[in-house]
Amino acid sequence: MQICVIPGDGIGPEVIAVATAALRVLAPDLTIKEAEAGWAVFQRTGTALPETTLALAREATAILFGAVASPSHPVPGYRSPIVELRRTLDLYANIRPTVGNEVDLVVVRENTEDLYIGRERLEDDGATAIAERVITRAASARIVRTACELARTRQAYGHPGKVTIVHKANVLRVSDGLFRTVALEVAADYPELTFEERLVDVAAMQLAAQPQRFDVIVTTNMFGDILSDIACIHGGGLGVAASSNLGHGRALFEPVHGAAPDIAGRGIANPTAALNCVVMLLDWIGRPHAAERLRSAITAVAAAGIRTPDVGGQATTREVADEILNQLSAQ
């Protein structure tokens, strides 16, 4: 079985090195192929997602992705590799769980359309910019179905079986009107679940202040981007949050955090999010035992106080990594 590892930019390589080391220990039979993507490779070669990377990603059963730095202005030829991978590989469901004190929720984010479609143009000599927000019936239906299936599975483990549909249909009456209508249609197929609707502004507020209200949240791409970052704070912050991007028989795992240029190269990045990605990956490829080993190593190391500064410790990335690997060999 082949795994494609894409470290990327900034702290991406720093945390992915730790994740890859753990993966090699836990599943020595896997073939790991490393591939490039991101700003650095774009500057060197003129493409942020080289063909060879895309080919390796396609070949692989699962992909482990670090983080990439993206420019904040149009750069000819540059497209965000992660947005591109999600769309090209049709990884339509972005699953972002948060588990913390009395909180256990999952944000299910649509991953292929909305404002991420990349249809932007300038008018009036550059004085007006227009971006298209595209919402389709098909993408809405499959993401809501994914959320419902997840809520049903969780229900079997004692969760309330509740799906919160988040939109802004009071303003985006046509586009989020479509998302909402389709969501309610799909909901009708799941009589064992309960459904509620929230406007995105209210959802953001409640997710910040009363996260225990939520079980499974389903929403469009951009709103999901925002809501999943808010959710993070109830689960230890960006330093630990992992996500999966799921398509048909294919998956990409990535930390919710970005390339973090402010701390890159200082050796203090928290590798936990990347390690949690490995937990998800192992579960997904059908190795629950290996996943559980890593999960308990992560818990033990954090409990022993060996933590990076972002979670209140003084350890370096290297120290956390060494402890994780020591834990794994001691098991």
Place this chain on the structure above:
Amino acid sequence: MQICVIPGDGIGPEVIAVATAALRVLAPDLTIKEAEAGWAVFQRTGTALPETTLALAREATAILFGAVASPSHPVPGYRSPIVELRRTLDLYANIRPTVGNEVDLVVVRENTEDLYIGRERLEDDGATAIAERVITRAASARIVRTACELARTRQAYGHPGKVTIVHKANVLRVSDGLFRTVALEVAADYPELTFEERLVDVAAMQLAAQPQRFDVIVTTNMFGDILSDIACIHGGGLGVAASSNLGHGRALFEPVHGAAPDIAGRGIANPTAALNCVVMLLDWIGRPHAAERLRSAITAVAAAGIRTPDVGGQATTREVADEILNQLSAQ
């Protein structure tokens, strides 16, 4: 001087009745004209913002707005009255302050464009919906300038003089790229202020978890809608948050909360947000003494524990109202 009062739907009329009563006591010389808008008037007359309302709003020095209920799907002829008022009266700056424990920040939200422009269409026999997100140089420049002026004024009162520019230019490289470029251009005119940029997902997370990091936040319309709701939680919640919509020599004041159909008619709506709107209105029309009287009445009544259920009390809207009015006459 003429004030136009638009109660609207749901709890709008319940809280605006209290606000209007306080306004009459504090500024008995004002001419108050009530006008209709919202879902109820739409159902009766086929228009959510009658011509007579628009005329009264135009005539008035200031407008006090309650809340309106909006449908979550396209209804022929229906347009959101508040979105319409903001655009028609060119109330381009939505100012949403939050003051709480160690938190004192303002969200300055662009109020006339972005996804609120109402350009939506269906394609593919209704299987695809497209909304246009419009960002202009002119609207971006004036909202950032408003934020900078506000930060400068606040600096004179001991605030840090910091402006956080929030965007998603790593994905919306053209539209938020324009907003960002213009923002940085305007920033150059304010060397006495400090500026920082945040991607909207990170900003939402930090606003939820570390609100004391922020002073003045400036952003586009939809992101501002979401961020200002998050900010609320640090200032007593939606029940107390007030906002002003400022144009050229014109202003509309409204609670951040909506029509709240779930509690409408039960007599338990928190009138504090609407009362805080009156405080803002009085300040804006140049009556700081009256504003201060109301501010201290609000503080005194809350301190005496006379609070509606949303802020942990058992009082009704009426009881809070009576206490406020008693306080005002006792002053």
